[in-house]
Amino acid sequence: xxxxxxxxxxxQGRHPIEGKKWELPTAEELDRDEALFDALIAEKKxxxxxxxxxxxxxxxxAAVLIAVVALFTWKNFKPENQPQLADKTEELVPQEDALKVxxxxxxxxxxxxHVKIANVTRYDRKRNTRRLESSQPxxxxxxxxxxxxxxxxxxxxxxxxxxxxxxxxxxxxRDSTCLAELGNxxxxxxxxxxxxxxxxxxxxxxxxxxxxxxxxxxRYIPL
Amino acid sequence: xxxxxxASLAPILRSKAKAIGMSFFSSEEQAEDVAQETxxxxxxxxxxxxxKEEAERMVVKIAKHECIDIWKREQRRPHTSLTISxxxxxxxxxEDHSLEENELVEAMREAANSLRKSERRLWRMFAxxxxxxxxxxxxxxxxxxxxxSMLSHARHHIYNVLKEGGFIDG
Numbered sequence: 001x002x003x004x005x006x007x008x009x010x011x012q013g014r015h016p017i018e019g020k021k022w023e024l025p026t027a028e029e030l031d032r033d034e035a036l037f038d039a040l041i042a043e044k045k046x047x048x049x050x051x052x053x054x055x056x057x058x059x060x061x062a063a064v065l066i067a068v069v070a071l072f073t074w075k076n077f078k079p080e081n082q083p084q085l086a087d088k089t090e091e092l093v094p095q096e097d098a099l100k101v102x103x104x105x106x107x108x109x110x111x112x113x114h115v116k117i118a119n120v121t122r123y124d125r126k127r128n129t130r131r132l133e134s135s136q137p138x139x140x141x142x143x144x145x146x147x148x149x150x151x152x153x154x155x156x157x158x159x160x161x162x163x164x165x166x167x168x169x170x171x172x173x174r175d176s177t178c179l180a181e182l183g184n185x186x187x188x189x190x191x192x193x194x195x196x197x198x199x200x201x202x203x204x205x206x207x208x209x210x211x212x213x214x215x216x217x218x219r220y221i222p223l
Numbered sequence: 224x225x226x227x228x229x230a231s232l233a234p235i236l237r238s239k240a241k242a243i244g245m246s247f248f249s250s251e252e253q254a255e256d257v258a259q260e261t262x263x264x265x266x267x268x269x270x271x272x273x274x275k276e277e278a279e280r281m282v283v284k285i286a287k288h289e290c291i292d293i294w295k296r297e298q299r300r301p302h303t304s305l306t307i308s309x310x311x312x313x314x315x316x317x318e319d320h321s322l323e324e325n326e327l328v329e330a331m332r333e334a335a336n337s338l339r340k341s342e343r344r345l346w347r348m349f350a351x352x353x354x355x356x357x358x359x360x361x362x363x364x365x366x367x368x369x370x371x372s373m374l375s376h377a378r379h380h381i382y383n384v385l386k387e388g389g390f391i392d393g
Contacts, residue, residue, distance in 0.1 A: 003327055007385060010331055011378050016351045017328050022260075024268040030284040037287040040294070041247065 159192070224272050229265075230361045232278060237262050239279070240286040247290040252340075257293065259344050261286045263352045266362050327390055334384035338377050345370060346377040 009015035025033075166185070237258050244257030264285050265278065272278050338346055348354045348362070356374060360367040385391050 003323065003390060006324065006327060007331070007382075007391065010350060011382060013349045013353060016353065017331055018351050020351060022264045022267040022352055024264060024271070024281075024285070025288055030288055033288040033291040034284055036291055037247065040291075 224269055224274070224278065226266075226269055226358075226361070228275075229269055230364070232275060233262065233362055234364060236265060236278065236282045239282055240289075243283065243286040244290055247287075247294070253293065255340075255344070257286055257289045259347070260289045260292075262362055263348060263354070264289075266354070266358070267352070327385075330385060330388050330390055331381065334381040334388075335377075337384060338380060342373050342377045342380075345373050346381075349374050349377075 006015060010017060024030075240261035241254045241258035244254035245251070248254060248257070261282060265272075265282055268281070269278075272281060335343065335346055335350070345359060345363070345365075348359045349356070354362070356370045357367055359365070359374075360370045363370070382391065
């Protein structure tokens with residue numbers, strides 16, 4: 001066929017070049033293709049379902065892995081697991097202890113200005129701790145301490161009573177008998193002061209053991 | 224059934240065929256091709272159909288058949304993205320064609336493939352399915368004048384491509 005004629009026929013729509021016939025296929029052909037179509041669609045759905053399942057599983061595994069890695073990373077950042085940081089902390093710990101000692105020393109000093117028990121070194125601290133531990137009341141000793149307190153309270157009350165009586169009687173003291181008793185009274189005064197200081201010292205030691213929770217209003221009596 | 228009834232049913236049948244193509248290929252382009260091929264086949268066989276229900280049944284079957292047809296061609300040529308207009312079929316009298324004629328036919332096919340998608344579909348209905356512009360308008364729902372205008376533009380484009388390829392003198 002002439003080239004020009006062929007082109008003219010094609011452009012006029014009278015010469016198909018692909019040769020496809022748009023005729024209905026036979027019933028068998030249609031049924032066969034329909035069955036194949038349905039099978040392929042079912043396979044496609046199954047594949048996509050499988051892919052989704054695989055994808056979800058991979059996502060779950062990835063999430064678990066990320067969580068585990070994050071956990072280990074977090075653990076590794078803890079100072080005791082890092083040698084460099086651990087060394088630094090070891091260096092820092094004595095400094096902190098030293099600071100604590102200084103602070104404790106200051107507290108003790110401020111509270112014991114009149115009695116020189118303030119220069120607490122680490123050795124003193126250990127020694128005091130051992131001593132306090134040894135003097136720690138046992139279960140058997142507990143009833144004794146409980147009975148000691150009322151006795152002391154009664155004695156203090158009695159002393160207060162007698163002192164009041166002495167004050168009342170001192171107004172009438174004009175003769176030499178009173179002067180004769182003055183030495184005894186002065187000695188009693190010294191003994192009372194000593195006794196009070198001992199009580200305070202004991203209180204300070206207890207407070208030292210119990211993290212310095214001491215009543216700051218308590219002061220030693222100057223001897 | 225009368226061809227005049229086709230115009231009222233064509234949009235429904237076309238959308239049904241496109242939905243089947245979409246479910247199979249998951250591609251808008253290929254689904255459009257399936258819908259076009261199905262509608263053309265249905266148009267050709269419209270006279271033999273007795274009722275609307277039969278037409279609806281047939282459109283499903285034809286659409287599935289077209290899907291399988293395209294899929295088989297893709298299986299044969301897995302490395303090229305195939306569309307209906309790019310398919311390579313052997314002309315009926317291919318054996319008698321001379322080498323020059325084969326070369327010209329290939330050039331005309333390439334020229335048609337270089338058309339825009341909308342034009343290419345209309346041109347395919349016109350040149351391959353041998354449908355008249357009025358029939359194309361009836362099947363596609365596009366105005367006859369628009370169809371004629373687009374076909375004229377497509378014809379002009381193919382002519383120019385062939386001229387640039389040296390197949391047309393002067």
